[in-house]
Amino acid sequence: MSRAKPILVALALALVAPQAEAAPAPQQWLKAKIVVKSKLPLEPNELKWELVLTNEGKEPVRVCTLCGGWGAGWKGNVEQTFAPDFWKSDRPREEEFDKHIVTLKEGESVSLPASLVGYRGEKYTLTASYQVGKEFAARHKVWGGKAEAKPIIISAVKKKD
Numbered sequence: 001m002s003r004a005k006p007i008l009v010a011l012a013l014a015l016v017a018p019q020a021e022a023a024p025a026p027q028q029w030l031k032a033k034i035v036v037k038s039k040l041p042l043e044p045n046e047l048k049w050e051l052v053l054t055n056e057g058k059e060p061v062r063v064c065t066l067c068g069g070w071g072a073g074w075k076g077n078v079e080q081t082f083a084p085d086f087w088k089s090d091r092p093r094e095e096e097f098d099k100h101i102v103t104l105k106e107g108e109s110v111s112l113p114a115s116l117v118g119y120r121g122e123k124y125t126l127t128a129s130y131q132v133g134k135e136f137a138a139r140h141k142v143w144g145g146k147a148e149a150k151p152i153i154i155s156a157v158k159k160k161d
Helices: 004-016 094-098 134-140
Strands: 030-036 046-055 061-064 068-074 077-083 101-104 109-117 123-132 145-148 152-155
Touching: 030 123, 030 145, 030 152, 046 101, 046 123, 061 134, 077 109, 101 109, 109 123
Parallel strands: 077 123
Antiparallel strands: 030 046, 046 109, 061 101, 068 077, 123 145, 123 152
């Protein structure tokens, strides 16, 4: 019984002691946002936009801006993923990636430009993300994880009178 008392006291103190909030993981510090650069509704049938990555943490975050990635489009939806470690073809040499690494201090941003040409729908949802795998992140000492932007709805053509 005497050995159980110290354990019970320690357990009771742990339950009533104020719990410190866990600091967010560095992966949570990078936020993504879609910014449309073209005037809407689209006139020339080309949407110019960018994915803006912002460091919302206190510590600097290193980001690679030389990106491949993938995209998809289906009725009413367009999705784009920017990924420095995924290239369908013509992958840059390893030393090229280091030339495109930026360090974002607290509150700083970097933009990844993109465009969409030839879309004929009236309205569609644009979804985008930035994704870096663990191996690439470790090899280049950059942020790793997935930052997803909130989808936006694009009006591509003027409404008919």
